[in-house]
Amino acid sequence: MQLYGKMTATAKNRALEFLKFVNASPTPYHVVKNLAEYYKSHGFQYLSEKQDFGSLLEAGKSYYVVRNQSSIVAFSVGGKWKPGNGFSIVATHTDSPTLRLKPKSRKSANGYMQVGVEQYGGGIWHSWFDRDLSLAGRVMVEEKDGRIVQHNVHIDRPLLRIPTLAIHLDRTANASFSFNLETEFTPLIGLENELSKEETFENGEKAHHPALLSLISREIGTEVSPESIVDFELILGDYEKARLGGIHEEFVFSPRLDNQGMTFSASRSLISSLSDKSLENDDCIRVVASFDHEEIGSVSAQGAESNLLLSVLERLSGSTENFYRCMRTSFLVSADMAHAVHPNYASKYESINSPELNKGTVLKVNANQRYMTNSHGITILKRAAQLSKAPVQVFVARNDSPCGSTIGPKLAAMTGIPTLDLGNPMLSMHSCREMCGTKDFEYSVQLLSAFFQNFSDMEKKIIVDE
Ligand SMILES: [Zn+2]
Incomplete structure (x- = not known):
């Protein structure tokens, strides 16, 4: 047909x-x-x-x-x-190619909560600016019986963003968009409040934003507490779904x-x-x-x-x-x-x-x-x-x-x-x-x-x- x-x-x-x-x-x-x-x-x-x-x-x-x-x-x-x-x-x-959370990702500057990321592979990194980014990966969780088990997690919501600098502050942006991968390519995950500044877990863990650890544990299930997360490998991705495109749906945008x-x-x-x-x-x-x-x-x-x-x-x-x-x-x-x-x-x-x-x-x-x-x-x-x-x-x-x-x-x-x-x-x-x-x-x-x-x-x- x-x-x-x-x-x-x-x-x-x-x-x-x-x-x-x-x-x-x-x-x-x-x-x-x-x-x-x-x-x-x-x-x-x-x-x-x-x-x-x-x-x-x-x-x-x-x-x-x-x-x-x-x-x-x-x-x-x-x-x-x-x-x-x-x-x-x-x-x-x-x-x-993707961006991957660093082993200690907790960062903040000028009232923003940020996460430190490493680049994985040879991406066209400028394409990651101004996108709604989600987070996913694997999490090692200590179960009640003492076993440590891998869970996949997919926080399927627009959680992060790497904003560009306004054109008013950089008139050269259209001619040559270049940026520093360590200092100008750090995703924002929220705004700091009094709680997020002080918050640590009982063991004094400060490697990641506690709000992020809570979100990951909630995403895995009600049984999982932030303290039971032993380690994780989380990567960023485009929140926007893949779809058909073009005038006759001849393209896949993904x-x-x-x-x-x-x-x-x-x-x-x-x-x-x-x-x-x-x-x-x-x-x-x-x-x-x-x-x-x-x-x-x-x-x-x-x-x-x-x-x-x-x-x-x-x-x-x-x-x-x-x-x-x-x-x-x-x-x-x-x-x-x-x-x-x-x-x-x-x-x-x-x-x-x-x-x-x-x-x-x-x-x-x-x-x-x-x-x-x-x-x-x-x-x-x-x-x-x-x-x-x-x-x-x-x-x-x-x-x-x-x-x-x-x-x-x-x-x-x-x-x-x-x-x-x-x-x-x-x-x-x-x-x-x-x-x-x-x-x-x-x-x-x-x-x-x-x-x-x-x-x-x-x-x-x-x-x-x-
Ligand atoms: Zn390939």
């Missing part, structure tokens, strides 16, 4: 499903919780890394592993899989598209790939791995450069010999958002390899291997595109321009698995509020679903190393 010009109801519904996902996922902790619930609702079984995998796995069944509550690996075991067979993998990241956009598409494509009988005949394991910490270089216990994916693959393989053999019959798609051509800055883009919104997933190419895409991968993804009828485009950065990178090169180097970089096109990447095309979500789900459904067959026919 054609609803909006060439936009199908399926495409629009997929974008609406994304809006729900991103609006409920202000932090990587929420991304992982929402993905875990989604996988679970489709019959996936939770597997603790503390368990012995070997005795638990069954062909035809699906599982997921979580690390630090901020990275997640989900997989579906093919009906014909046996240890030593390959993996078809899509890898994404759960984090986005925070965190990079990379919740491809994290969402990858999870939906894995489930979509299970809708026919192809898993029964699949001799591979289909994997979607979503990692924290890409925006700060992926080096952490749960980032893409950790042993998370490697250890899961190795444990599924059963033996070192099997592991090295199956790396050679596997393939990895690194799925991260891509740059669409910007009409106001078209000269910043290469003239004939510049993707457009709503024209399909972008295969990213870079001769210097900032992206992993090569002929081997293009052959596989072009075939998946043909089978699914999902359009694909290509991106190459200008030779006189810098180029981004992804977790693709890191994962390829660590595992030796042939890898390709792709992602949906978008504008304003790393802004507090980004935008992309409404139709590209469904295109990428179709493309990646076809990759999962047909990889084991393609792998046997596409000969690179004998």
